[in-house]
Amino acid sequence: MSAVVDVDMTTHTKKILGGLVLVCVIAVVGFMLLFNINTQSISKDSQTVLFNVNEGDTMSTVIDRLADDGIVRSAFFTKIKAKLGHHDQLYEGQFNLDKSWDVDRILEYLEKPSYEHDKTGSVAITLIEGSWAKDIAKKIASETNTTVERFLELWNDPKYIESLMSQYEVLSKDLLKNKDAKVLLEGYLYPDTYEFNANNSEEEITERLIANGNDKYQNYKDQIDSLGMTPYQLFSLASIVEYEAPGYENMQDVAGVFMNRLKQGMKLESSVTICYALYEFEDWDDCESMTNNQIDSPYNTYRYEGITPGPILNPSQSAIEAVINYSHHDYLFFVANVKADKNDPDYGKIYYSKTFEEHDQRVKEILN
Structure with missing residues (x-):
């Protein structure tokens, strides 16, 4: 008989614990939902309001006034946000705040002196x-x-x-x-x-x-479709072309080289993609070094075939159009004369080759 009682008590205890856990989960989810809502902006529309931070103000008193002035939704949740985000520095002065800003932006704004925010109009x-x-x-x-x-x-x-x-x-x-x-x-x-x-x-x-x-x-989306590319792929290739070549005609010719290599299953082998793989570099030569050419990144077009996973910069209209209207030729290689004096008319001139042997000879002549 006692065994039955023990089983019943255990079952009852589990139900109570399960209920408590459920209540706790609901409470946490509810709190997070309220926290998220109450730290959003007061308004979607921009409305500038003047707010003063006075001598002796603390973060707590400032937040109370922000709530009273209708700049934030809740003093309670804003104080939690300030604590979690380590927003604890204030400067005296007049601040132009905006009711379309969320709590994070308002707190960050108040952490800098007002003279750093004097940009208007x-x-x-x-x-x-x-x-x-x-x-x-x-x-x-x-x-x-x-x-x-x-x-x-x-x-x-x-x-x-x-x-x-x-x-x-x-x-x-x-x-x-x-x-x-x-x-x-x-x-x-x-x-x-x-x-x-x-x-x-x-x-x-x-x-x-x-x-x-x-x-x-909208002006060229049909042309992108005809190339069998998504906008993302085309912008990726255009970004490489932008980095490699100055001027629209050069961009068209370089784009033609890359299209030829893609069609033949060759790697693009573009040093400018190494720049993006590195992201931080001291000198252009860092992107050209044989050591960095081995960096394991999907953006390294010496190691990985095809176009980069995404754009390596924000390309111009000219670069985008140059890829769409790329030059049709038989070249597979190019090298730019970047070793000449910048006042030399040949500085930056691009030389194209159909074979690796021809290209290799040009590289030795121009860059060495």
């Missing part, structure tokens, strides 16, 4: 063709009230990128499969001259860049 920013994403982020952040860190966080956020895909056809799904990209949106940050408001958010600026590229894409 419209700013014209030229993004240079062939720039890396990290350099584009630095350029924009230097002239607006944005941060490099937030840009790179967004540009590597699969969920954010997926939300953009429903709006912009140019963003092909294969970019999310690239596990080796330094920045997932590399190649889609369209180089051009833009006019922004200094208080535009990173999201607003990003969408301007993508939208511009998407508009241009």
